[in-house]
Amino acid sequence: MSVAFWALAVLAVAAGVTVFVVDSMARATFALLASLLAVGGTFLLIDLRYLGVLIVLMMVMEMMIMAVFMIMYMMNPAGLMPMKMVHNNRVAAIIAGTVFVLLAAGTLFTPWPAAKERPGGDPTHALGLSIMGPKMLVMMVIGVAILATMISTVVLATHKGRYDR
Amino acid sequence: MTLQGFLLLAAALFAVGLYGALSQQSIVMLMMGLELMINGLIVAGGAFWYYLAPQNADGQVLVLVAVTVMALEMAVGFAVVTAIFRARDVDTTDDAGDLKE
CATH class of the missing domain: 1.20.5 (Single alpha-helices involved in coiled-coils or other helix-helix interfaces)
Structure with missing residues (x-):
């Protein structure tokens, strides 16, 4: 269970990073889909079977539609030439890193109440x-x-x- | 598999999405950043339900709302991109700076 969770978590974050690394917008869409599917997979691990499957089904459809729009507005078909379309890259990375550190610190140092026993059903x-x-x-x-x-x-x-x- | 693990995953997804939303010039790529941020919220909502409040379904309802928000955000986002592209041939955030002036 734990191994499966961490594998899915690493996959979700890695795919999320891939979205902004690959050159082609179509590939970015499928990387985003991989990230969303990994999140749906983690839901199956915590008994949220309906929501997990709902996320998987909804996101597959959503990303298919997104892929069509992506190809419509794609400036770089198939990622044939390397390109980067960013502004304020450094500032954005610093802000995102700071937000992650703050959230992670809150996660690790908050005295969370003990996990509750789930009522049957x-x-x-x-x-x-x-x-x-x-x-x-x-x-x-x-x-x-x-x-x-x-x-x-x-x-x-x-x-x-x-x-x- | 702990609450902290899930919240770390949520924080990482949120931060990656925030980076994308702040840094991407293409409006569609910016929307992918927003989707990743909502993805993080979904993880956190599910984890809070499972570990802290499993006796009622409030956390699950929150996840349902977040999933819907994700779909609606994408639909409206693409409609806005289509409208602005049709009106002015603009598809990057830097060119859509009318409110700056």
């Missing part, structure tokens, strides 16, 4: 009862947000607005 069942009961508002807001996103993306992406003919 299927976590997916608990999640289903939760979103159809006390957390229903969350799911309703998510539904409205998805609808709003669908409308706004179509409005943004169409060539002309409805009244501008």
